[in-house]
Amino acid sequence: EDQVTQSPEALRLQEGESSSLNCSYTVSGLRGLFWYRQDPGKGPEFLFTLYSAGEEKEKERLKATLTKKESFLHITAPKPEDSATYLCAVRGAGNMLTFGGGTRLMVKP
């Protein structure tokens, strides 16, 4: 059974204070690791897909990295508008997306 664990559950940062979110996973035959952003009352918004260990993707202040056991979402010099819940998901050999519980990020000005 595929499993995804995200930590921390909640993270408070000051504007400009860089940090990382963790996504640990166990999956049979990784066919993709996905990061999403979810704002309150909205559906998840796709950010990145990573397929193999060592791969990295960047978008504005966000950078996602992947190892064989975990993925990190690095946030550099965050702004208040980066406040959201960040979700990690894996797709294994069964082709279903399995989500973690998310990290709720709050960035204060």
Add this chain to the structure above:
Amino acid sequence: NAGVTQTPKFQVLKTGQSMTLQCAQDMNHNSMYWYRQDPGMGLRLIYYSASEGTTDKGEVPNGYNVSRLNKREFSLRLESAAPSQTSVYFCASSEVSVAEAFFGQGTRLTVV
């Protein structure tokens, strides 16, 4: 470009009532999904359709049925609603079953 559209956005049901949640996508995607999201439980897959004409159970299918009406539309039916089905329901679609999924805005369902 609307993406994935869900209706209704909000619904209150009485225990035992039935209803159908509608989902349509305009991205010509082959695969469609229904998830529910509950506090502390994350997103859990109810049913999915890898392609038109096929449907499969996900992690939490009990109490639900689905219909892949055509390539665009995938509906979720609650035959006899229970308070445990109070949740936020999300429909999603992807080009193929291995690609990233795109989500609708959700349906907030309360069963009293």
